[in-house]
Amino acid sequence: MKALIATGDPAAAVEFADVAEPAADPTEVVVEVDAFSVNRGEIFALDGTYGAPAERGWLPGQDIAGRVVRAAADGSGPTVGQRVVGHPDAGGWAERVAVPVSRLGVLPDGVSAVDAATLPLAGLTALRLLREAGPVVGRRILLTGASGGVGHFVTELATQSGAEVTAVTASPQRGQQLAALGAAQVVQDLGDASGQFDIVLESVGGETFTAALSRLAPGGTVLWFGQASLTPVTLSFFDLLAVTPVTVKHFPHWISTTSDGEDLGRLVRLVASGRLHPEIGRTADWTETATVLDDLAHRRIRGNAVLTVTAR
Template identity: 40%
Template structure:
């Protein structure tokens, strides 16, 4: 089968290769992949996450060609979307049935493929904040995949969502997704916030701590800035920060979260925010655009 693998010796770190089809374990389904999605983190930090020659891809949607031998999961012929650490950017993928969900007939596979890593991360992060009804929640890096899902989900939970983006053009569509306020550049909220969902890191993360109201929390989700975070706790105290900061990592099983997001898509209550879509033959173009922050939302590869 053809697959896109990590190669640190190429310009963009990715190349095509011919590999054997994966051999599923008893608890895994074998999927013929039709659409995969890209995530900023898996590209920007590939050297930390992958070995040379390992198949890229957390997100992939397609059709089950072999059901799990242990009887779990959907039968052959079912359209599904899946989330795992690797293996999604290939013609065939073996994935744990606990980490996939059946795609409703009314949901297009590309829309579903955009959901797993970014959508489930945003979902779990919003839930980690706790009740946000009527509370102010800041989403930094709101123009990216996780950010655009976080804006939608926090607004759906009743939060007053403040979306922060690096440049004005990156804010396109965020108001329609539920952002009550939009900040650009280094602008900070005028009033304190209950929660911060930070996808940027660096100075943005450091400043977030001083924005919290008593009992508030900053969740460090992503590191789009790729800059070190140095927190001056004395400055945070002087600014009256009263909360805490936590590292956030998405956790398995992923299937239930994906299924919930698919339900929202099916009902027209969520938008996948697809900003780029083309054949996987154009993967270099996709990687360059995503890492260059020229894509609003998600980028999709059509696997042939």
């Protein structure tokens, strides 16, 4: 089958190759991929941001939607022909991929593969962030790095739950949709955000983390879930203690008391009922993946980028 594999060369990070059909474990199904979305973490793995570029032959891809073509041997999970959204560890940028049953959600007819492909990483992160934050009704939330897929989902879910969200984006253009999704304020500089905040959801790192911490109300909570700036945080404990008592938590989205499949099911139901709207900045055929990767890396795409898989 055809798949996009890492080349080991950041200048041309992926290429098409013939690879072996996925070998599914008894608790996995094989999904024929209709669409996949791209995450910045995959770009960083390919271009060497995390260290060395991914080795040649690595198969990226964590966010997929498609149709089951081989059911799990143990009899669990969706049956052949059912449409699904999945969150494999890797290998999703391919015609077919094996996905554990526990990491799949079944799609109703009203949810397209393109919309569904945006849900796994960004949607799971947003849903679990807000779950970790606790009840948000009437609380003020400051969200940094808000113009990506996670930021759009957080804004819509939080405002629907009764929170007042202030979103911080790099430019007015990148924040256009957030106000429509319910954000009370969209700013480009933390200094322009009004008041103090009960909850800070921070994904930029560097000086942004420190500046966001200074806007925390006494008793508030910071959930740190990323470092998009790639700049380490330098934190003064004197500054931290100046707004005591506060709670600072590192938030890894993959640690959860609920399975990916359960939470993907919740996200799918929200999309199907019109209460969650994926922000898709680019949809293209997977032959254009290299261009989309470059545009994402240079922030020329707002929200999610989705590639549709056609036969080659």
